[in-house]
Amino acid sequence: MRTDRTFTMLKPDSVEKGHIGAILEKITASGFRIVAMKLTQMTKADAEEFYAIHNERPFFGELVEYMTRGPIVAAILEKENAVEDFRTLIGATNPADAAEGTIRKLYAASIGENAVHGSDSDENAAIEGAFHFSGREMF
Numbered sequence: 001m002r003t004d005r006t007f008t009m010l011k012p013d014s015v016e017k018g019h020i021g022a023i024l025e026k027i028t029a030s031g032f033r034i035v036a037m038k039l040t041q042m043t044k045a046d047a048e049e050f051y052a053i054h055n056e057r058p059f060f061g062e063l064v065e066y067m068t069r070g071p072i073v074a075a076i077l078e079k080e081n082a083v084e085d086f087r088t089l090i091g092a093t094n095p096a097d098a099a100e101g102t103i104r105k106l107y108a109a110s111i112g113e114n115a116v117h118g119s120d121s122d123e124n125a126a127i128e129g130a131f132h133f134s135g136r137e138m139f
């Protein structure tokens with residue numbers, strides 16, 4: 001994947017609360033182009049692999065439970081400086097610490113159920129995008 005791309009998931013809480021449209025509007029209004037997108041549900045094995053870096057952390061079981069309990073919107077986004085700019089747009093992991101106007105400040109309930117995922121590096125953006133999408137699903 002090119003380095004001006006990032007990967008996101010609108011997590012199950014965002015889908016359950018009907019926030020898909022509002023969050024996508026904010027993302028596109030912030031200058032991101034949607035390269036790939038789908039509604040999908042992760043299996044337990046998917047979530048354990050996707051979040052493998054956290055598998056020793058105390059919240060890992062809850063994280064896997066949360067991320068698999070319903071559908072997510074997975075998407076690849078393109079913009080200059082995509083990874084960093086998208087992390088700025090979503091805000092801190094804990095919505096209590098997130099800046100005003102960020103997606104997590106607006107839509108996240110807690111540090112666990114925090115509405116959206118954003119890749120933390122170009123390398124992980126490529127890995128995570130390829131985890132969810134084949135080449136023919138990227139535009």
Ligand code: UDP
Nearest residue numbers: 059063092093111112113114116117118120
């Ligand atoms: N998480 C959690 N408790 C914590 C830290 C993280 O439940 O104390 C969850 C939360 O959903 C977070 C995900 O694990 O988005 C991945 O954590 P990370 O530190 O990578 O945060 P992110 O990159 O999503 O901001």
Ligand code: MG
Nearest residue numbers: 117118119120
């Ligand atoms: Mg992370």
